[in-house]
Amino acid sequence: MISHVSQVGVYVNDQDAALAFYTEKLGFEVRSLREGPGMKWIEVAPPSGQTTISLASKDFPVGDEAKIGVYTDIAFETQDIHGLYETYRQRGVKFTNEPELQPYGKWFAAFLDQDGNQFFVFQPVE
Template structure:
């Protein structure tokens, strides 16, 4: 058995053009909580995550040339409720749809970052 050199994913950097707008989307639409919001030489060190989840998303505005990320996979216990919530906030999405590997929904944040949400 190989040695384990990495024990967890702590933070994923999500490029955003406007941290305030991103903060509103992730907290008000997706229901994430703020984990850190501290001054940083290039803006704010602003992290969010679903309640009770250790890994965070860093909403970083200091990478203007960074392309949006895609394929970050999240989980939801109720994809229909999530779809309704996204629709209420004018967020375009695909699904929920049954796939051979399970049920999923796709959406993008206001900055073009793409997410896959699997039924948990």
Template sequence: MITKLGQVNIYVPDQAKALAFWQEKMGFRLVKEETFHGMRWYELAADEQNETSIVIHDKAKVAEMSPDVHLGTPSLMFVTKDIEAFRSDLQAKGVFVGDVMEFPTGKVCNFADDQENYFAVMEVR
């Protein structure tokens, strides 16, 4: 039986750039850095509980080692308690943030990392 989603893998062309984005602009913390068979990856989490973490992989290395792996960016929906404050904070850091839209489930906007991968965030109060 599955009890939770543990990690989400994100495959990027530039790991250093992705690591800087998630730490400096999104406020994620580095949980661990691993190297195995010439591959390096970084695990980051948004909070101390580490309920779900993202793992940043080198897209080219993964493609070389596992050619059947889908290397597209996953469609991730993050959660915030104040979407307007979240949006303002990212804009002040130079991050592209889309307009806030109202859905039956709440307010949502998207944002892009420094490698043009798009993600979304939903306000949950």
């Protein structure tokens, strides 16, 4: 039986720039960083997260440049969306949607990484 989602991939133009963005601006932790001939494997995650994000190069064997700068289908959750918004904004993260309460009962915001990949963040309403 499957227990959880282990990892998801996000394609990036420059893995080193992506690593800096995800760790310095988003506050993620490096969970794996391995290099081999012509390849680098990087996984990051929020400090309490179980699922990692692999920062995949467009040059990776199954890479696809068309997957860079797109909506990722990845949504994060926070208990303080307004605080997260202010912290990330001060660190230079670009938001495409400021926090707003949605009719389906969650606070919602959307932001971009250094390559324009879009992510959502939600906060449940108590």
